[in-house]
Structures are given as C-alpha cells and as structure tokens.
Amino acid sequence: MNIQDELEIIIGALKSFPKGASLEELIEKLPIPIEKRTLQRRLKKLKENGLILIEGGSHATRYFANVMDKYSSKTEKPSESQTAIPLSQEGRDILAIVSRPEIQRTPVGYNRTFLENYRPNIDSYLSKEEKKKLAQWGKTQEDDQPAGTYAREILNRLLIDLSWNSSRLEGNTYSLLDTELLIHEGQAANNKSAKETQMILNHKEAIEFLVESSNEVDFNRYTILNLHAVLSNNLLTNPAASGRLRGFGVGILHSVFTPLGIPQLIEEFFGLILEKARQIENPFEQAFFVLVHLPYLQPFDDVNKRTSRLAANLPFNRYNLSPLSFIDVSEESYVKGMLGIYELNRIELFKDVFLWAYERSALRYAAIRQSLGEPDGFRMKYREEMRSAVSHIVSNVMGKKEASSKVKEEARKLPEEDQAKFIEVVETELLGLHEGNFVRYRIKPSDFDAWQRRWNTRQT
Incomplete structure (x- = not known):
C-alpha cells in the first residue's frame, strides 16, 4: 500500500468523528495497522495540504476531517464578507473551527x-x-x-x-x-x-x-x-x-x-x-x-x-x-x-x-x-477657554444679554489682539448650539433644555 492510499484511509476514518478524534481513537478506527510515529507524520502532511484540521495541543490534540467537508452545507460555509478580509493561514484554520455547528465545538x-x-x-x-x-x-x-x-x-x-x-x-x-x-x-x-x-x-x-x-x-x-x-x-x-x-x-x-x-x-x-x-x-x-x-x-x-x-x-x-x-x-x-x-x-x-x-x-x-484643509488655529489655541465660557453660560441658564456680558468678561482675560475674535467665535458657537452638539461642551441634557427655553424666550 502506498502513502497516498494510507492518506485517503486516514481521511475516511476521520470523517466518522464529527467532533474530532484523538490519536488513540484514530488508531483504533483505522482498518489497517499504522505505527504511531508514522501516523503522526501522515497527519502532519495532511495538515500541511489543508486536508485536515488539528485543534489543541500536547495530550489534548484532536484531528478533524478536511476543511471542505465542514463547509459542505450552505449554513456552515463562510460568507463572502468573511473571506473578503485577507486571512493568514492561522486565521483560516480558526475560521474553519468556529464555523462548525455548536454541537461540534467543545464547551x-x-x-x-x-x-x-x-x-x-x-x-x-x-x-x-x-x-x-x-x-x-x-x-x-x-x-x-x-x-x-x-x-x-x-x-x-x-x-x-x-x-x-x-x-x-x-x-x-x-x-x-x-x-x-x-x-x-x-x-x-x-x-x-x-x-x-x-x-x-x-x-x-x-x-x-x-x-x-x-x-x-x-x-x-x-x-x-x-x-x-x-x-x-x-x-x-x-x-x-x-x-x-x-x-x-x-x-x-x-x-x-x-x-x-x-x-x-x-x-x-x-x-x-x-x-x-x-x-x-x-x-x-x-x-x-x-x-x-x-x-x-x-x-x-x-x-x-x-x-x-x-x-x-x-x-x-x-x-x-x-x-x-x-x-x-x-x-x-x-x-x-x-x-x-x-x-x-x-x-x-x-x-x-x-x-x-x-x-x-x-x-x-x-x-x-x-x-x-488646515484647522482653525485660533479655535485650537483657545479651545479650553471657549468650552469653559459656553459651558458656564448654558449651565447657569443665561439669556442673551447675560451671555454677551459673560463672553466679554472672559475675552478681557486674553491678549488685547485676540479679544474681538474670541467674542465673535464664542457667540457663533452659542448661536449654533443644538441638541445634536451640546455634549462636546460637557453640558447636561437637563441644563441644555433649560438654557434653550430661556435663550429662545423674547427678552426685554
């Protein structure tokens, strides 16, 4: 009997073990005598050729029939989306194992x-x-x-x-x-x-x-x-x-x-x-x-x-x-x-x-x-000051007049050449504040709702 015949017999024997076989179980199942070392070499060759899977290590090693058999049914076959990602050989081996039905996987x-x-x-x-x-x-x-x-x-x-x-x-x-x-x-x-x-x-x-x-x-x-x-x-x-x-x-x-x-x-x-x-x-x-x-x-x-x-x-x-x-x-x-x-x-x-x-x-x-393009350097430079001002105005439920005064107060802490720009930017942020972006200022929803009601109320 040549090596190819032995390999086919080994694969045939493994097919009778849907949950995999240990080396000892496989030896008992084989219809022909094969020495343990020889069988291990044959199994290694089958693994290299992608015809069987080996799971576990040391004394817990189990051998499974070829990968294609595991994908014979439509429900077990990897989808196109899975195989679209280039997989390493190790990745393909793992995919084959976890794609088996749960009853064939070891808890x-x-x-x-x-x-x-x-x-x-x-x-x-x-x-x-x-x-x-x-x-x-x-x-x-x-x-x-x-x-x-x-x-x-x-x-x-x-x-x-x-x-x-x-x-x-x-x-x-x-x-x-x-x-x-x-x-x-x-x-x-x-x-x-x-x-x-x-x-x-x-x-x-x-x-x-x-x-x-x-x-x-x-x-x-x-x-x-x-x-x-x-x-x-x-x-x-x-x-x-x-x-x-x-x-x-x-x-x-x-x-x-x-x-x-x-x-x-x-x-x-x-x-x-x-x-x-x-x-x-x-x-x-x-x-x-x-x-x-x-x-x-x-x-x-x-x-x-x-x-x-x-x-x-x-x-x-x-x-x-x-x-x-x-x-x-x-x-x-x-x-x-x-x-x-x-x-x-x-x-x-x-x-x-x-x-x-x-x-x-x-x-x-x-x-x-x-x-x-390039980010706004001014906003990057004063992002913390802007956030602090907006957060304070909203958290304290300030109307437009109070907010204007607060922004000017904060602007006076900055270099004179940046004050007017700071006021413009912060006021623009306040006017553009809505329920989809207020969290970036670390504002609570309840505070925003209360502030928005005040902000949208006609003030005298």
Missing part, C-alpha cells in the same frame, strides 16, 4: 492563564512588522500636538462613522444617512426602534467624552466604568448596572464559551486587564490587547464589545494617531474573530480583522483630513 470556560501569562512589553500579540505597518498607516501630522488634536479635527466625521459602525456590529439597522441625521440634526429615523436610536446617541456621547477628555482618560476604572455607563444608558434591563461590574453569570449567544461567573474574580481580572493595558507602551498593541481581553472577561451585564471598541481608541487619541472606526468590517467577520478568542484563546483571526480594519480607517481619515 469551554474562562481561562485565567490567557490573561495572567501575558507580560506587557515582553509578550506581544502584534509582531514588529505589524506594528511598523500600523504606525505607518496611523501617523498624522499632529503627533507633536496636544492629545486629542487630530480626533477633534475630524470629530464630525468620526462621530458618524464610529457610532454607525460600532452599532452596526451589534445588529443596529440604522443606515449611515439615518445616523448622520440623528447626530447632526437630532432627527430620529421613523422606522427604527427606540433602542436603536438610543444606541446611536449613546455612541455619540461616549465618543465626545473620550475626545474632549483626551488628557484625563486612561485605562483606569473611572474611564472604563463611565464609558460603559454612557454606552449602556437606557439600554439595560437593570438601569443600576450601567457602569457597574457584573454580579452574576452570563452566556454568549451562538458560542460554547461560558464567561467567568464569580463577582470577586470578575473584579480581580478587570483590575488586572487595566493594569496590564496601562503598562503596554506600544499604542497599537495596547488597543488590540483591550479589544481581546475586555470582551473575553465580559465584565459588564452587556455592552462589553462596544465598550472595548471605543476604549481601543484611547491610545490613538492620546498620540494623535488615526482612529479605528471599523469601516467595512462585517458583523460576521467580527463575531467569528471573537469566537476564536472566546473558545480557543487564539487571536490570529481577530488580528487579521483588526489589521485590515485599521488600514481602511486610516486611509479614510487621511482623505477626509486632506479635504478639510
């Missing part, structure tokens, strides 16, 4: 060592070459400017893109135009649910929180808990759960992964994620680490992936790198990448998605930034 729980064994700045999910590529894609002309400068320049576009794409990855059916009308005009789509509208508005507020607080936010409890609170506002069954760590067990839809369910351990590992994230020096590794480990822990009742997607932009804002808004990433591609992390603790498929998504985002914002 797993939270693996503590996945996080514990990661050593910041020693271990790295991204290679040196990948970090170099990401740095080239993400570099802007604002790298020597204060944190958040670049994000502020493209904020109008970023609000729409990131709000829409992150919501879309959660199944939100708002269109891009619907999202733009909601964010910039305050006009909700008539044919969408209140939950979908709320999700978009929460993203907008959360992005503004991160961008306007670029010097204050970090991978700490204050930032991540409050980010979750904003993103989950009015969306959780228990309103008190917004910004609080989970106190009970949860499951993951369409996954055989069961997250950690002990509150004390959730608290411990949440702190460990933040501690390790803060230590990571490379902004791209930092972002990817958070995208992996926050959803894997599932520290909140819900809205975990959304929190991780916005938190991943923290280092990009800090270093004025191009943001990541997941442009053109399909929900299916994102979910399959996460399943590889949940069920296999393997990051390669999700990394393929991340690299592709970041390049797409960077190219988009480079084009947008070029079309915008």
Whole structure:
C-alpha cells in the first residue's frame, strides 16, 4: 500500500468523528495497522495540504476531517464578507473551527492563564512588522500636538462613522444617512426602534467624552466604568448596572464559551486587564490587547464589545494617531474573530480583522483630513477657554444679554489682539448650539433644555 492510499484511509476514518478524534481513537478506527510515529507524520502532511484540521495541543490534540467537508452545507460555509478580509493561514484554520455547528465545538470556560501569562512589553500579540505597518498607516501630522488634536479635527466625521459602525456590529439597522441625521440634526429615523436610536446617541456621547477628555482618560476604572455607563444608558434591563461590574453569570449567544461567573474574580481580572493595558507602551498593541481581553472577561451585564471598541481608541487619541472606526468590517467577520478568542484563546483571526480594519480607517481619515484643509488655529489655541465660557453660560441658564456680558468678561482675560475674535467665535458657537452638539461642551441634557427655553424666550 502506498502513502497516498494510507492518506485517503486516514481521511475516511476521520470523517466518522464529527467532533474530532484523538490519536488513540484514530488508531483504533483505522482498518489497517499504522505505527504511531508514522501516523503522526501522515497527519502532519495532511495538515500541511489543508486536508485536515488539528485543534489543541500536547495530550489534548484532536484531528478533524478536511476543511471542505465542514463547509459542505450552505449554513456552515463562510460568507463572502468573511473571506473578503485577507486571512493568514492561522486565521483560516480558526475560521474553519468556529464555523462548525455548536454541537461540534467543545464547551469551554474562562481561562485565567490567557490573561495572567501575558507580560506587557515582553509578550506581544502584534509582531514588529505589524506594528511598523500600523504606525505607518496611523501617523498624522499632529503627533507633536496636544492629545486629542487630530480626533477633534475630524470629530464630525468620526462621530458618524464610529457610532454607525460600532452599532452596526451589534445588529443596529440604522443606515449611515439615518445616523448622520440623528447626530447632526437630532432627527430620529421613523422606522427604527427606540433602542436603536438610543444606541446611536449613546455612541455619540461616549465618543465626545473620550475626545474632549483626551488628557484625563486612561485605562483606569473611572474611564472604563463611565464609558460603559454612557454606552449602556437606557439600554439595560437593570438601569443600576450601567457602569457597574457584573454580579452574576452570563452566556454568549451562538458560542460554547461560558464567561467567568464569580463577582470577586470578575473584579480581580478587570483590575488586572487595566493594569496590564496601562503598562503596554506600544499604542497599537495596547488597543488590540483591550479589544481581546475586555470582551473575553465580559465584565459588564452587556455592552462589553462596544465598550472595548471605543476604549481601543484611547491610545490613538492620546498620540494623535488615526482612529479605528471599523469601516467595512462585517458583523460576521467580527463575531467569528471573537469566537476564536472566546473558545480557543487564539487571536490570529481577530488580528487579521483588526489589521485590515485599521488600514481602511486610516486611509479614510487621511482623505477626509486632506479635504478639510488646515484647522482653525485660533479655535485650537483657545479651545479650553471657549468650552469653559459656553459651558458656564448654558449651565447657569443665561439669556442673551447675560451671555454677551459673560463672553466679554472672559475675552478681557486674553491678549488685547485676540479679544474681538474670541467674542465673535464664542457667540457663533452659542448661536449654533443644538441638541445634536451640546455634549462636546460637557453640558447636561437637563441644563441644555433649560438654557434653550430661556435663550429662545423674547427678552426685554
């Protein structure tokens, strides 16, 4: 019997094990005698040729029939959107495993060592070459400017893109135009649910929180808990759960992964994620680490992936790198990448998605930034003074006369040559303030409503 005949017999035997076979189980099933070492060599050859899959390691290794068999039915075949992203060989292997029906995947729980064994700045999910590529894609002309400068320049576009794409990855059916009308005009789509509208508005507020607080936010409890609170506002069954760590067990839809369910351990590992994230020096590794480990822990009742997607932009804002808004990433591609992390603790498929998504985002914002021309230097110079003046006027429910006096009072604190321009710019901002943009001045909705009623009342 030649080698080719043996390979065909091995594949035939594996087909009788839909959940995979151990080496010992395969030896017993084979109709011909093959020595263990010889069988291992044959299996290695089949793996190299893409005819079988190998899962696990050491004594837990299991072997599966060829990839094409797994995609024989329409429901199991990867969609065109999944395969549109160039995948590494490791990514294709993971995709094949997580595309099997749930009954053929091994149930797993939270693996503590996945996080514990990661050593910041020693271990790295991204290679040196990948970090170099990401740095080239993400570099802007604002790298020597204060944190958040670049994000502020493209904020109008970023609000729409990131709000829409992150919501879309959660199944939100708002269109891009619907999202733009909601964010910039305050006009909700008539044919969408209140939950979908709320999700978009929460993203907008959360992005503004991160961008306007670029010097204050970090991978700490204050930032991540409050980010979750904003993103989950009015969306959780228990309103008190917004910004609080989970106190009970949860499951993951369409996954055989069961997250950690002990509150004390959730608290411990949440702190460990933040501690390790803060230590990571490379902004791209930092972002990817958070995208992996926050959803894997599932520290909140819900809205975990959304929190991780916005938190991943923290280092990009800090270093004025191009943001990541997941442009053109399909929900299916994102979910399959996460399943590889949940069920296999393997990051390669999700990394393929991340690299592709970041390049797409960077190219988009480079084009947008070029079309915008140079930012208004005066507004950049006095952005804090402008924000303080507008916030004070609204929070104190000032009418037009009081506001005019306050703006002039603040202007007198500036160099004489800038005073008239400052008054003009702040008054223009006040006249253009509406329900779709007031949050960037850190104004509460209740304060804005009260101020708007006063502002629009005829005053004598």
